[in-house]
Amino acid sequence: MNEPTATGIGASLRRIEDHRFITGRGKYTDDIQRHGQVHAYLLRSNLAHGEIRHIDTAQAKQAPGVLAVFTGADLRADGIGDLPVGWMTTNIDGTLMFIPPHPVLAVDRVRHVGDPIAVIIAATLSQAKDAAELIEFDISDLPAVANIDRATAAGAPLVWDGAAHNTAFHWQVGNSAAVEAAFARAHHITRIDLVNNRMVANAMEPRVAIGEFDEGRGEYLLHLSSQNPHVARILLATATLKVPEHKIRVISPDVGGGFGSKAMHYAEEVIVLWSAKKIGRPVKWTSERSEAFLSDRHGRDHKTHAELALDANGKFLALRASTIANLGAYYSTFGPAIPTFYSAPLLVGTYAIPAAYCDVRGVFTNTVPVDAYRGAGRPEAAYVIERLVDQAAHEVGLDPAEIRRRNFIPPDAFPYDNPLGAQYDSGNFGVGLEKALALADYAGFEPRRAAAKARGKLRGIGMSSYIEACGAGPSKIIMAAGAGSGMFESATIRVNPSGSVVVVTGTHSHGQGHETTFAQVVSDKLGIPIHSIEIVHGDTGRSAFGLGTVGSRSLAVGGGAIIKALDKVIAKGKRIASYILEAAESDILFENGRFVVAGTDKGISFPEIAFTAHAPAKFPSDEIEPGLEETAFFDPANFTFPAGLHICELEVDPQTGATEVLAYTVVDDFGNVINPMIVEGQVHGGTVQGIGQALLENCVYDPDTAQLLSGSFMDYCMPRADNLPNFLVDYIVTPSPHNPLGVKGCGEAGAIAAPPAVMNAMMNALRPAGVTELSMPATPLKVWQALRAAHA
Amino acid sequence: MSITVSLQVNGRNVSETLEPQTLLVDFLRNHLRLTGTHVGCDTSQCGACVVHVDGLAVKSCTLLAAQAHGTQVTTIEGLETEGRLHPVQEAFRSEHGLQCGFCTPGMIMSAVALLRRNPTPTEAQVREGLEGNICRCTGYHNIVKAILTASTHMPAQSAQASRS
Numbered sequence: 001m002n003e004p005t006a007t008g009i010g011a012s013l014r015r016i017e018d019h020r021f022i023t024g025r026g027k028y029t030d031d032i033q034r035h036g037q038v039h040a041y042l043l044r045s046n047l048a049h050g051e052i053r054h055i056d057t058a059q060a061k062q063a064p065g066v067l068a069v070f071t072g073a074d075l076r077a078d079g080i081g082d083l084p085v086g087w088m089t090t091n092i093d094g095t096l097m098f099i100p101p102h103p104v105l106a107v108d109r110v111r112h113v114g115d116p117i118a119v120i121i122a123a124t125l126s127q128a129k130d131a132a133e134l135i136e137f138d139i140s141d142l143p144a145v146a147n148i149d150r151a152t153a154a155g156a157p158l159v160w161d162g163a164a165h166n167t168a169f170h171w172q173v174g175n176s177a178a179v180e181a182a183f184a185r186a187h188h189i190t191r192i193d194l195v196n197n198r199m200v201a202n203a204m205e206p207r208v209a210i211g212e213f214d215e216g217r218g219e220y221l222l223h224l225s226s227q228n229p230h231v232a233r234i235l236l237a238t239a240t241l242k243v244p245e246h247k248i249r250v251i252s253p254d255v256g257g258g259f260g261s262k263a264m265h266y267a268e269e270v271i272v273l274w275s276a277k278k279i280g281r282p283v284k285w286t287s288e289r290s291e292a293f294l295s296d297r298h299g300r301d302h303k304t305h306a307e308l309a310l311d312a313n314g315k316f317l318a319l320r321a322s323t324i325a326n327l328g329a330y331y332s333t334f335g336p337a338i339p340t341f342y343s344a345p346l347l348v349g350t351y352a353i354p355a356a357y358c359d360v361r362g363v364f365t366n367t368v369p370v371d372a373y374r375g376a377g378r379p380e381a382a383y384v385i386e387r388l389v390d391q392a393a394h395e396v397g398l399d400p401a402e403i404r405r406r407n408f409i410p411p412d413a414f415p416y417d418n419p420l421g422a423q424y425d426s427g428n429f430g431v432g433l434e435k436a437l438a439l440a441d442y443a444g445f446e447p448r449r450a451a452a453k454a455r456g457k458l459r460g461i462g463m464s465s466y467i468e469a470c471g472a473g474p475s476k477i478i479m480a481a482g483a484g485s486g487m488f489e490s491a492t493i494r495v496n497p498s499g500s501v502v503v504v505t506g507t508h509s510h511g512q513g514h515e516t517t518f519a520q521v522v523s524d525k526l527g528i529p530i531h532s533i534e535i536v537h538g539d540t541g542r543s544a545f546g547l548g549t550v551g552s553r554s555l556a557v558g559g560g561a562i563i564k565a566l567d568k569v570i571a572k573g574k575r576i577a578s579y580i581l582e583a584a585e586s587d588i589l590f591e592n593g594r595f596v597v598a599g600t601d602k603g604i605s606f607p608e609i610a611f612t613a614h615a616p617a618k619f620p621s622d623e624i625e626p627g628l629e630e631t632a633f634f635d636p637a638n639f640t641f642p643a644g645l646h647i648c649e650l651e652v653d654p655q656t657g658a659t660e661v662l663a664y665t666v667v668d669d670f671g672n673v674i675n676p677m678i679v680e681g682q683v684h685g686g687t688v689q690g691i692g693q694a695l696l697e698n699c700v701y702d703p704d705t706a707q708l709l710s711g712s713f714m715d716y717c718m719p720r721a722d723n724l725p726n727f728l729v730d731y732i733v734t735p736s737p738h739n740p741l742g743v744k745g746c747g748e749a750g751a752i753a754a755p756p757a758v759m760n761a762m763m764n765a766l767r768p769a770g771v772t773e774l775s776m777p778a779t780p781l782k783v784w785q786a787l788r789a790a791h792a
Numbered sequence: 793m794s795i796t797v798s799l800q801v802n803g804r805n806v807s808e809t810l811e812p813q814t815l816l817v818d819f820l821r822n823h824l825r826l827t828g829t830h831v832g833c834d835t836s837q838c839g840a841c842v843v844h845v846d847g848l849a850v851k852s853c854t855l856l857a858a859q860a861h862g863t864q865v866t867t868i869e870g871l872e873t874e875g876r877l878h879p880v881q882e883a884f885r886s887e888h889g890l891q892c893g894f895c896t897p898g899m900i901m902s903a904v905a906l907l908r909r910n911p912t913p914t915e916a917q918v919r920e921g922l923e924g925n926i927c928r929c930t931g932y933h934n935i936v937k938a939i940l941t942a943s944t945h946m947p948a949q950s951a952q953a954s955r956s
Contacts, residue, residue: 014885021893022881022900024828024868031827126813204832204840204894204928256830256894257928289833511892511929681888681934688931713837713926721922721932726915750931 008524012677016530017515026254029208029225034282037210038067040272041128042285043118043135044294045110048144048366048706049157052108052117052137060120060134065127067279069135070271071118072105080104080274083265084239085331086484089169089340092359097169100160100364102330104240104267110139111159111329112366113708114294119271121283144366146706148303148326151363159329159364166363168327171340174320174357174420182318182355186309190392196380196755197776198301198326198699200716201373203510205256206292211272212282220248220273226538227258227508228548233540234485235265235333241273248273252538255510259689260372261296262510263550264333268295293711298699299373301326302339302380306347308388314398316407318355321347321384325370327362332371336362341481342377342469342551345420349385350429350465350643351407356419366706374689374751376551378468386464386756390763400760401437404465405430415737422469424641425744426734429465432667436463436645439728440665445649458652459662460765464756467643470745471556471738472547475635487553488635490544491561493522493569495628497614499607500532506546507558508538511685512747513678514554520674521559521741525566526606527593544631552745555674556640556736563740564632572628573609579619580604580612640736640744644668646687646757652765657784659695659762666729666753671736671744680729682746687727690754692719694762698777717777766790797861801826802870810857816850817841819857820867828868828897832926839925842898842905843867849905851924868897871904880904880942889938891929899925903939912943 007013020026057069083102090096106115118135122128143157150156151166159166183189210223220243226232229250237245255262268285276283287295306321325339344358375382393403408429409416416424437443445461452459472478475486492504503522509515519533536542547553570590577595578585587598596603604612609628612618616626649663666683673679696717700709710716735742755776762778763771770790774782798807801824808823820826820843829852832840841852844866871878880903883889890896899922906913906921913921918939919932927935 015888017893018885018890021890021896022868022877022884023872024826024897026828026893028827028830028894030831031821033822033825126811202928204838204892204926205830206832254893256832257892259928289835289838513891677888681891681930684931684933685891685929686931689928712835713833714835718837718926718928719931720926721919721936722916724919724932726936727931727933 007530015513015516028254029223030286037282037284039125040283040285041120042116043132045115048113049142050110050139054138056136060131063131065123066131068121072107081240086333087337088482089336092172098163104270144706146701146703151365168362170361172359173344176357178355179318179320179357183309187312188310190308192388194304195775196300196302199299200699201259201261203257206287208286209268209272210284211276213277222250225255226252227263230546240270249541258510259374297332297371298368306384316353321358323360325362328367328369330369332369335371338377343381345422346381350467352409375748379752382466382752383756390760425736427643432645432732436667440647458765460761461649462760462764463647464753466753469639470552471640472551472553474638487547489557489561491565492631493565495610499610502534504536504543505558506543507554508549517674552747555743556739559741560634560739565630568630636738638738642744646753648757648761650761657780661725664727669732670746672742679746683729683750686750687754689751694755694758797857800864814857816855816857817852826867840898842901879945883938883942887934887938889935895927
């Protein structure tokens with residue numbers, strides 16, 4: 001266990017936060033017990049669609065231990081607002097999307113299984129559950145639509161009376177006239193129909209919320225398992241709870257994973273705060289796993305038809321795509337943004353495609369709302385273009401590597417304006433491809449296929465070349481596209497008199513290792529030891545503001561704010577040092593943790609300046625304020641665009657349909673890398689979520705009743721250790737020009753690139769056996785059926 | 793109706809009066825405030841709640857506290873000896889075998905039991921041995937690596953010591 005001793009930028013420093021987790025001393029929200037706390041249990045609809053005719057809570061209110069039972073009518077009477085949607089999508093005709101109400105507790109109708117109807121608050125959770133059994137309700141069963149096909153069928157029942165054909169919006173991007181002209185002169189057109197299967201994020205820690213109200217001060221305190229506590233606070237203040245923002249404090253302590261699903265504003269957050277005030281006790285709600293399946297926002301769930309026009313040399317001329325996205329029964333906080341702005345502009349991938357067009361129709365169904373899940377729109381885009389390119393290669397008789405080589409955006413074309421409105425910052429796709437091919441021994445594959453065949457196995461190799469947009473966000477760009485607010489980031493550097501440093505960030509770490517990575521940046525920049533630095537996050541009472549950790553933004557945006565704040569600290573340190581060192585401020589340099597007079601050996605250390613700043617006798621405190629604390633805000637000029645290449649090699653047993661992933665190679669371009677160990681870990685985890693989507697995971701509703709069929713870990717197949725290979729991960733580096741660290745973001749890349757890489761490998765294995773199409777997840781049953789059908 | 797349950801937890805004798813339906817995991821978390829043992833599901837699938845009962849790895853959500861009466865229970869909080877990390881804990885840190893940390897206590901407790909049964913496992917045996925523990929963050933690569941690393945750093949007496 002030899003560990004590197006370096007701690008600066010580029011070092012695989014072991015994580016500072018690990019000790020509390022490996023000794024059982026992490027503090028997750030459910031580990032917190034507030035004095036006098038009582039428990040909330042939510043009665044949820046067991047019907048997918050129904051009219052609430054009558055709810056009688058009288059008997060439940062009398063049950064042992066029960067303090068209160070509330071329904072949607074109680075919240076509405078008290079002025080509680082609807083759950084808001086934070087993104088406005090515009091229809092092709094210029095009108096705004098249809099916006100239905102989203103009550104915190106259902107009022108007149110339930111619209112999906114799991115829609116909350118009432119909350120029971122009792123001294124113990126079991127008392128609350130027992131009392132829930134005593135609530136009498138009469139809900140008429142209305143016809144429900146369970147999926148995209150049912151929602152878009154002629155004469156389909158409506159989720160919302162005002163949304164004809166269950167259409168929420170119909171949006172477009174690109175130049176359809178240019179696309180049609182290019183298709184008209186195409187030598188070859190490849191067409192594909194794809195389903196991006198519905199996913200459940202399943203962070204291992206279920207959501208938890210503890211609300212309390214300080215009667216004396218009139219202040220609310222929410223402990224919340226969240227990726228972005230400031231977002232929860234601002235939406236509580238302005239949309240749902242409607243109390244002044246400064247009267248709400250949200251603390252998100254250790255959070256056991258998020259993957260997008262803990263970024264939205266949820267009903268339970270409103271309920272625990274509002275009811276805590278009502279009954280005068282802290283109220284705790286802890287989701288059970290089955291409840292999480294019914295209430296956490298789901299991900300993906302797209303159907304896409306896409307076409308690629310090629311010339312006689314296999315060069316891409318144009319792309320057109322049409323997507324239908326399932327949004328669920330209501331808009332989730334970012335729901336409309338995911339299939340539109342965060343997906344479609346990346347449909348052209350890493351290729352120089354002169355013309356492109358895409359339209360996206362969002363539809364309502366009687367299912368849990370759909371929102372961001374790791375990758376959030378970019379996996380859907382990558383899946384379309386990378387399956388399409390592989391299919392094209394097969395049809396025109398080019399090797400999948402060669403067709404990509406011929407079409408990559410060349411390295412001298414950056415910044416590159418793609419035809420769907422995204423401006424890629426930097427990249428070198430060809431170099432990444434060749435590196436990955438070499439690492440995976442792509443050239444030596446055919447003998448391995450032959451050897452597998454001799455053993456009765458079907459072996460395949462497949463790749464995907466992904467690009468994604470990270471670092472949300474450039475406020476001007478996202479607000480022009482429909483965002484309700486900007487997405488800059490804040491950082492405060494507080495230097496203590498003894499020279500130790502507290503860094504307060506508006507991002508949030510729930511597995512990403514910010515306490516280590518951010519400390520490395522600060523240590524490197526200030527030249528102070530890593531143990532002198534404390535990273536603080538997850539508390540609206542301590543950080544200026546922040547948009548949390550979503551969309552692989554924390555280092556690109558939050559790191560930018562840290563660098564800006566550090567620059568201010570150093571600038572002030574130089575002013576103070578100029579008095580101590582009796583030199584002009586312009587002659588003071590800051591090097592290796594010391595303020596020095598250029599060209600001399602005179603200098604003073606950072607801790608000495610920290611102390612001097614707090615003992616302002618040696619500099620004029622009317623000119624320079626005492627103390628050493630700086631806050632900075634950073635709003636990037638544009639997104640960053642990580643890219644890379646995944647190669648998957650697998651074998652299928654045709655007797656059983658079972659697939660084994662045997663080798664997996666990744667070459668990423670994340671720009672500069674601060675901690676390679678942590679980055680690699682992010683790649684492993686993301687890639688396994690992508691392999692899970694391709695081979696194992698599927699969120700399924702019964703098509704007739706819209707009952708959730710995959711509602712537990714017994715039914716929803718989570719990837720386990722024995723389903724998976726080891727990974728070979730390497731890098732190329734083209735720094736992003738859009739932030740001071742030159743970083744791009746690494747959290748979601750694996751989940752974006754892996755599904756098409758695995759499915760392209762699968763098709764490579766199965767095409768020789770006559771299989772022409774296969775959808776995700778490629779379970780043993782589905783593979784076996786496809787092989788049987790091909791032989792029939 | 794309440795019952796009295798007496799057992800040894802991390803070497804200390806404890807005796808508590810409980811509702812009879814109290815699960816071992818709730819007893820550990822809510823009564824003894826040993827919150828390192830986590831609850832990640834409600835179908836005994838995820839393994840975040842794994843503890844040792846008389847030296848065997850057990851999902852503490854599947855056991856009533858009453859069933860643990862008279863046993864010796866070790867939780868993640870009791871794995872260190874004399875302030876020194878267990879080699880498996882140390883290896884999880886050195887090989888980056890954790891991210892959000894939520895599954896980690898259960899993973900570590902399963903891994904310690906696995907190495908006790910088989911001190912020199914192959915990679916395939918480690919992967920098979922983790923079948924009852926779900927991690928959503930790491931993709932398992934570094935967890936497997938950590939357990940293999942620990943297997944080469946585990947003195948025989950350490951494996952013995954954690955049995956108690």
